[in-house]
Amino acid sequence: xxxxxxxxxxxxxxxxxxxxxxxxxxxxxxxxxxxxxxxxxxxxxxxxxxxxxxxxxxxxxxxxxxxxxxxxxxxxxxxxxxxxxxxxxxxxxxxxxxxxxxxxxxxxxxxxxxxxxxxxxxxxxxxxxxxxxxxxxxxxxxxxxxxxxxxxxxxxxxxxxxxxxxxxxxxxxxxxxxxxxxxxxxxxxxxxxxxxxxxxxxxxxxxxxxxxxxxxxxxxxxxxxxxxxxxxxxxxxxxxxxxxxxx
Ligand code: FPP
Numbered sequence: 001x002x003x004x005x006x007x008x009x010x011x012x013x014x015x016x017x018x019x020x021x022x023x024x025x026x027x028x029x030x031x032x033x034x035x036x037x038x039x040x041x042x043x044x045x046x047x048x049x050x051x052x053x054x055x056x057x058x059x060x061x062x063x064x065x066x067x068x069x070x071x072x073x074x075x076x077x078x079x080x081x082x083x084x085x086x087x088x089x090x091x092x093x094x095x096x097x098x099x100x101x102x103x104x105x106x107x108x109x110x111x112x113x114x115x116x117x118x119x120x121x122x123x124x125x126x127x128x129x130x131x132x133x134x135x136x137x138x139x140x141x142x143x144x145x146x147x148x149x150x151x152x153x154x155x156x157x158x159x160x161x162x163x164x165x166x167x168x169x170x171x172x173x174x175x176x177x178x179x180x181x182x183x184x185x186x187x188x189x190x191x192x193x194x195x196x197x198x199x200x201x202x203x204x205x206x207x208x209x210x211x212x213x214x215x216x217x218x219x220x221x222x223x224x225x226x227x228x229x230x231x232x233x234x235x236x237x238x239x240x241x242x243x244x245x246x247x
Pocket of ligand 1: 023024025026027028029041044045048049066067068069073084087088091140195220
């Protein structure tokens with residue numbers, strides 16, 4: 001089916017508000033071509049760029065979150081970790097103007113403390129430069145882990161309790177949610193994972209409670225506009241009852 005027909009079909013039905021992506025399979029994409037893993041990441045960054053542009057231009061949904069680096073990714077070889085950080089920094093420096101002109105607002109989700117200083121600086125500049133934009137809210141999850149996020153909220157709750165500002169009864173689901181690092185984001189409606197593994201790998205945990213999960217064997221560098229539209233179409237065919245009975 002031509003892309004324009006698929007786009008039209010997907011547009012005709014309710015779209016998610018927040019789509020989050022676990023971008024997996026860069027290494028295998030490279031290996032299959034006899035290339036170094038870093039080349040897979042380079043192609044992966046191009047795939048991310050293509051998708052951001054598509055979602056932004058077509059205004060498909062207002063919140064897009066990309067899981068770029070997990071708290072476990074530090075266990076990779078040092079050269080690969082450094083390559084990923086440099087790739088991200090270059091991406092932000094080179095694409096900031098275009099992103100901003102397209103109305104993209106950039107946010108970062110994760111523990112910034114241990115990131116390289118120059119990456120932190122470019123991220124802060126990009127966040128500041130795009131904070132007034134509202135076409136697409138792009139969140140890059142970087143040094144992020146679902147358990148880290150829940151733990152952060154727990155720490156904040158303990159601190160408030162110690163200060164006498166929070167009682168056990170006052171710590172409702174809503175109050176806890178407001179303490180999460182993801183508090184500003186709507187819950188993801190759809191979580192897509194490429195690369196064939198069917199797990200969340202410590203991505204959104206609390207936030208994923210009612211998300212629709214979509215797994216595809218497509219390796220991340222090959223995940224294109226059509227692949228996204230197919231995921232959206234599948235999402236649109238699902239019944240979301242949030243634990244209620246739908247007669
Ligand atoms: C997983 O592939 C991918 C990553 C750990 C890095 C994701 C980063 C990018 C796509 C580039 C930067 C992103 C932006 C927002 C510009 P893998 O190495 O785990 O692949 P494998 O499972 O095949 O080994």
